[in-house]
Amino acid sequence: MATRSSKAEDLNRAIGAECPAALSMLSARGRAIYFPYAGILGQSAEAKGKKYNATIGIALEEDKTPMRLACLMKPLAVDPAKVLPYAPSFGLPELRARWKELMLEKNPGLKGKAVSLPVVTQALTHGLAVAAYLFLEAGEEILFPEPYWDNYDLLFGVSFGARVTTFPCYAGGGFDVAGLRRVLAARRGGKIALLLNFPNNPTGYTPTESEMAGLAEALAEEAAQGSRIVAIIDDAYFGLVYEPGVARDSLFARIADAHPNLLAVKVDGATKEDYVWGLRVGFISFAAKGAGLEALAALEDKAAGSVRALISNCSHLSQTLLLEAFKSGDYAREKRAKHEVLKHRYEVLKREIETHPEYARSFAPLPYNSGYFMCLKPAPGLDAEKLRRRLLEKYDTGLIAMQGLLRIAFSSVPAGDLPTIVRNVHLACEEGRGGA
Ligand SMILES: Cc1ncc(COP(=O)(O)O)c(C=O)c1O
Incomplete structure (x- = not known):
């Protein structure tokens, strides 16, 4: 060997x-x-289909289907053989x-x-x-x-x-x-x-x-x-x-x-x-x-x-x-529909920032055009972590502060809430500038 x-x-x-x-x-x-083709996996593969196969490291029922707890399978409308045995x-x-x-x-x-x-x-x-x-x-x-x-x-x-x-x-x-x-x-x-x-x-x-x-x-x-x-x-x-x-x-x-x-x-x-x-x-x-x-x-x-x-x-x-x-015949269509939901949120967020030039006093968005997130760079003198805390405590708003930035996961926010979030960031920045 x-x-x-x-x-x-x-x-x-x-x-x-x-x-x-x-x-x-x-x-x-x-x-x-x-x-390791030649180890347990390889030997199991060689025994596949044999009448008497005692190589498999899972448990089988008397009828050779995967041993299973009925309560576990109940919510799963899937053949146990397609979910319970090991995958390669x-x-x-x-x-x-x-x-x-x-x-x-x-x-x-x-x-x-x-x-x-x-x-x-x-x-x-x-x-x-x-x-x-x-x-x-x-x-x-x-x-x-x-x-x-x-x-x-x-x-x-x-x-x-x-x-x-x-x-x-x-x-x-x-x-x-x-x-x-x-x-x-x-x-x-x-x-x-x-x-x-x-x-x-x-x-x-x-x-x-x-x-x-x-x-x-x-x-x-x-x-x-x-x-x-x-x-x-x-x-x-x-x-x-x-x-x-x-x-x-x-x-x-x-x-x-x-x-x-x-x-x-x-x-x-x-x-x-x-x-x-x-x-x-x-x-x-x-x-x-x-x-x-x-x-x-x-x-x-x-x-x-x-x-x-x-x-x-x-x-x-x-x-x-x-x-x-x-x-599934529905996969492509359903995926496109979800893409549209995220795209719409992206557009709402972008429009909110673009139509409020006063926000530029508070933050600058880093270039963004895709994905789940975008980042705001707080104006000089403003600290991302302090802003995050203020947003949590006073504005009921949770964002991520990282690497000096505030990250907004627009993927997880209903479109209608996005303008409020951006406005809250602006208000928290204004407050921060006021030394509050
Ligand atoms: C850039 C990037 N790579 C990889 C991952 C990890 O993804 P998964 O949940 O599939 O492990 C993430 C998850 O947030 C991510 O943002």
Whole structure:
């Protein structure tokens, strides 16, 4: 039987043969991980369909259906076999295939490019953790624009020991592509781990068409200069774009076959796009110029090996519910309708700010055009945390204060309440300026 290290070496060889840069960017953990086909999982698979099969680590009824408590199944109008047994560590094959199809529909630019089959993760946080597991060594740097989702600190910094370096997201009214170019050039020749998230949490910003093209170009050109780049694309809020001229596709699609030194890692999922925050279904996918079926399958094995090692597999119930929804004839229409609800809230909020020039004395909105959120930068001399407290105590209004900003989650507020919230922020700012 192959030893642990020889199984990992086989995967490393497959990756290295097609994409040496990807192999060189794996962490020690990433190099060592493999999928244990030959262990309990493999032996169970071989026994599948046998008359006498005592390999499965779940309990079955006398009729060989999954053992179950009736009270637990009652609210679930689903076949117990589709929810109670373990799902594969890679995720349900049909769900993986469907998610990839959807990814191609949502990103026509991916047509004809080699992309791995998505591996199911326990939603996006875990997908990002799998990326960190595979590609980040303790002490290595990970770069992302600021402002950023604060859990990145806990995930990449505290949990994986990476060195978090941020750079400003904006220059003027848009994404600072030139700034990113400088950040990359300063690291030329080495390994660069970069994380980009659009639509962004907390800013609600997605690059315009030309900025997105500029970003893809900047990454490809830096790779061509000899840097090896692992670009982790956090697409949590994918599709929630509300303005014309803003990129509709993922940066992943634009860099999927850009350069052999540029490994694109897409972390996405149903959480925000399909409004299923508690189901916990996400995906991780890979692409790089030159990486063909063998290397991509080896990366899938490594991702699934990491799933197997840390959480074994993801919720079968959640995956089944999602797959049923994807198969439903109502899915696309219902999803569009929810998109319209969020877009309307975005428009109401934007109109409120635009039609009240006096608010400029209190705060400036950071550029926003998509997603769940937007941020207000309090005027000089005003402190976001003090404003947050004042809003809670005097205005019955809860916002998030982070990185010197006030974040409004318009996704979670009925449209009619949004003008009041913005006005309350203004009033709290006026009070703050008055020294109250
Ligand atoms: C930018 C970003 N990435 C990832 C996540 C994590 O999503 P999930 O709930 O699927 O783990 C969030 C959640 O707020 C997020 O805002």
